[in-house]
Amino acid sequence: MESLITTTLLLAAIAAPALAQPKAEEHSAHHPASAAAASADMADGEVRKVDKGSAKITIKHAEIKSLDMPPMTMVFQVKELALLDKVKAGDKVRFVAEKTATGYVVTMIEATN
Numbered sequence: 141m142e143s144l145i146t147t148t149l150l151l152a153a154i155a156a157p158a159l160a161q162p163k164a165e166e167h168s169a170h171h172p173a174s175a176a177a178a179s180a181d182m183a184d185g186e187v188r189k190v191d192k193g194s195a196k197i198t199i200k201h202a203e204i205k206s207l208d209m210p211p212m213t214m215v216f217q218v219k220e221l222a223l224l225d226k227v228k229a230g231d232k233v234r235f236v237a238e239k240t241a242t243g244y245v246v247t248m249i250e251a252t253n
């Protein structure tokens with residue numbers, strides 16, 4: 141019994157870093173550490189609607205790992221209204237979102253068209 145537990149723990153210890161590692165290594169290989177840290181939270185998406193009147197943007201986004209969110213289309217608030225001048229409906233974008241008390245807020249966005 142004890143050897144089974146030992147084996148299970150050993151496998152878990154080997155498997156966990158093996159799953160987490162490759163992407164991080166690959167990434168830091170072509171970017172300075174600070175850039176890698178910043179882009180790690182970036183999510184890909186496509187703008188569906190820009191609503192300057194209510195400072196909101198609808199984005200069809202891919203998985204957002206930092207927010208533990210699966211792909212979906214949703215409305216985000218924006219940190220600064222000026223962010224909405226940088227993109228328009230139909231643009232492919234990369235963006236950073238944060239979860240706040242009032243909901244999800246885009247803090248950075250750039251078109252990748």
Ligand SMILES: [Cu+2]
Pocket residue numbers: 201209210211212213214
């Ligand atoms: Cu979402």
